Amino acid sequence: MKKLLAILLVAPALALANTGGVPVERAPIDLHDKVSLQRGAQIFVNHCLNCHSANVMRYARLKDIGLTEQQIKDNLMLTSDKVGDTMNAAMEKDVAKAAFGVVPPDLSLVGRSRGPDWLYTYFKSFYRDPASKTGWNNLLFPNVAMPHVLWESQGEQGLQVTERKDRNTGDVTHVRKLVLERPGTLSPIAYDIQVRDLVNYLAYMSEPAQADRKLWGILVLFFLAGFFVVVLMLKHEYWKDVR
Secondary structure, three states: OOOHHHHHHHHHHHHHOOOOOOOOOOOOOOOOOOEEEEEEEHHHHHHHOOOOOEEEEEEHHHHHHOOOOOHHHHOOOOOOOOOOOOOOOOOOOHHHHHHHHOOOOOOOOOOHHOHHHHHHHHHHOOOEEOOOOOOEEEEEOOOOOOOOOHHHHHHHEEEEEEEEEOOOOEEEEEEEEEEEEEOOOOOOOHHHHHHHHHHHHHHHOOOOHHHHHHHHHHHHHHHHHHHHHHHHHHHHHHOOOOO
């Protein structure tokens, strides 16, 4: 019992350590919002599919979020000719490795492996860093090889580091904060919505059937609750004459 209590107390600290000490924001996603998913799919194709693939996701599955086959062909199919094909990156792997030092990972399951909250915070945590190869760094993912692909929308953030000294112990802590130095084409609120749409799609793409699965789970629970009532009434009816 003591070991279990210790794990529960330490787990939040370990989770924060895995994010570099940066608080992770709650992602306001809604997998039932098909308009948001459609916008997110377009953002993914225009900004992510240039380097990253999604080999588990087929263009045809975009019909499930309300798009017609013609809309998919006209607006989203940039690297393939058939709706049944998977979403492959436009950039060759050797070219990508030469440019970034690593091959950009497949994003098919990133919504499950990283989680929507992490992704939402990640896309909001880029800042200018002249010392990095791409000119960008990330507060949540230090020394990331990926450049900030949405910088035109968000603008350019800078990292502001301030020192705080504890009056009692004399310990000095460094507080890191991102400051918007050059505004982008979108307001901060509009950019948050853009990131929400992208993360919403990434979460959907990692498991397209999860919304239906959760709905069926709720229906099964209601069925079991109703069946329990029927069984309970049957038990009372069966045993009412037994004394």
